[in-house]
Amino acid sequence: MEWKEIRQRARERLQGYCRVCPQCDGRACAGEVPGFGGVGTGSSFRANYESLAQWKVNMRTIHGARDGDPTLKLFGYDLSTPILGAPIAGAQANLGGAMSDAELTAVLLEGCRLAGTIGMAGHVGEIALEEIKRQAGRGIMIHKPLEQAKIIAWGRKMAEVGAAAFGIDIDGAGLINMRLAGIYVEPKTPAQLAELVQNIPLPFIVKGIMTPAEAELAVQAGAAAIVVSNHGGRVLDHTPGVAQVLPAIARRVKGKITILTDGAVRTGVDVLKMLALGADAVLVGRPLIVAAVGGGAAGVKCLLERMTGELVQAMILTGCKTLADIGPHLLYQEEL
Numbered sequence: 061m062e063w064k065e066i067r068q069r070a071r072e073r074l075q076g077y078c079r080v081c082p083q084c085d086g087r088a089c090a091g092e093v094p095g096f097g098g099v100g101t102g103s104s105f106r107a108n109y110e111s112l113a114q115w116k117v118n119m120r121t122i123h124g125a126r127d128g129d130p131t132l133k134l135f136g137y138d139l140s141t142p143i144l145g146a147p148i149a150g151a152q153a154n155l156g157g158a159m160s161d162a163e164l165t166a167v168l169l170e171g172c173r174l175a176g177t178i179g180m181a182g183h184v185g186e187i188a189l190e191e192i193k194r195q196a197g198r199g200i201m202i203h204k205p206l207e208q209a210k211i212i213a214w215g216r217k218m219a220e221v222g223a224a225a226f227g228i229d230i231d232g233a234g235l236i237n238m239r240l241a242g243i244y245v246e247p248k249t250p251a252q253l254a255e256l257v258q259n260i261p262l263p264f265i266v267k268g269i270m271t272p273a274e275a276e277l278a279v280q281a282g283a284a285a286i287v288v289s290n291h292g293g294r295v296l297d298h299t300p301g302v303a304q305v306l307p308a309i310a311r312r313v314k315g316k317i318t319i320l321t322d323g324a325v326r327t328g329v330d331v332l333k334m335l336a337l338g339a340d341a342v343l344v345g346r347p348l349i350v351a352a353v354g355g356g357a358a359g360v361k362c363l364l365e366r367m368t369g370e371l372v373q374a375m376i377l378t379g380c381k382t383l384a385d386i387g388p389h390l391l392y393q394e395e396l
């Protein structure tokens with residue numbers, strides 16, 4: 061399946077929701093939430109794209125790294141790539157019904173598994189449970205920050221089907237879509253976070269961390285991982301870009317907690333940059349929806365393999381044999 065054809069098919073099916081632009085940078089869809097855009101002026105989505113683009117990579121060619129190995133171990137799984145599927149929900153409102161939540165979740169999780177990685181499911185209840193069961197546990201549900209008892213009940217159900225991990229998008233506390241749907245969401249106190257970690261027998265992920273202080277609070281609560289993320293710029297206007305805040309967060313918590321991140325990761329070089337800035341692995345959102353709508357699970361697999369190929373190429377051209385070789389030294393800093 062050709063990536064160009066997949067994009068063309070998605071463009072036809074997503075009319076009015078996503079234009080499938082040459083650069084998925086949040087300009088054309090600014091303010092389109094529900095939809096594919098960033099909230100308000102769209103500045104947080106654009107900041108993700110721009111902050112990542114501003115980092116430049118040192119090309120290195122005199123070394124012995126003839127091949128790059130993009131594999132890693134995460135949540136007990138051997139993964140073929142450090143690229144995971146981000147949780148996506150609200151298909152009716154955001155995709156205009158091009159796919160239902162059930163179809164989208166199935167295709168994303170299946171495509172990720174076929175590519176040798178793991179997909180996340182959004183707040184889609186029984187659909188997530190059934191799909192993660194069907195994928196023999198290879199999937200992670202990211203629940204909305206509802207009342208404690210509801211989250212704990214879902215975390216335990218996910219443990220019963222052997223999910224790889226479980227978490228909440230703590231930044232969902234401000235999501236317009238939730239308010240429109242009349243669903244109660246709340247920020248969580250450090251004590252509430254610790255209560256979730258203690259009562260859910262799976263590695264716990266806190267998605268939506270943008271400051272070193274909050275990353276430290278997630279560590280203290282006992283979380284297994286954070287996702288440094290502003291929700292693709294969909295919850296709060298005028299945040300910095302993720303690639304701006306990631307280095308300081310990594311300096312504070314690297315090695316104490318798994319650091320995942322997302323926000324305008326579009327190519328294998330973007331993945332390399334995020335790892336160089338301190339992430340252990342990345343999530344991809346909008347481009348995977350395009351791949352799912354345009355090509356089903358095969359489309360998702362195609363995009364993940366394409367980006368992983370680009371990552372390997374970038375590893376060779378920066379002298380990295382393994383992901384562990386990727387570090388801040390790959391990023392260009394002007395010598396004064």
Ligand SMILES: Cc1cc2nc3c(=O)[nH]c(=O)nc-3n(C[C@H](O)[C@H](O)[C@H](O)COP(=O)(O)O)c2cc1C
Binds near residue numbers: 148345
């Ligand atoms: C249409 C759409 C729906 C989303 N639904 C969810 C969701 O249900 N839960 C969640 O944690 N994040 C959700 N996100 C955010 C993504 O998981 C991810 O953080 C973001 O899309 C990453 O940025 P990128 O799309 O630029 O790669 C959604 C994003 C989009 C575009």
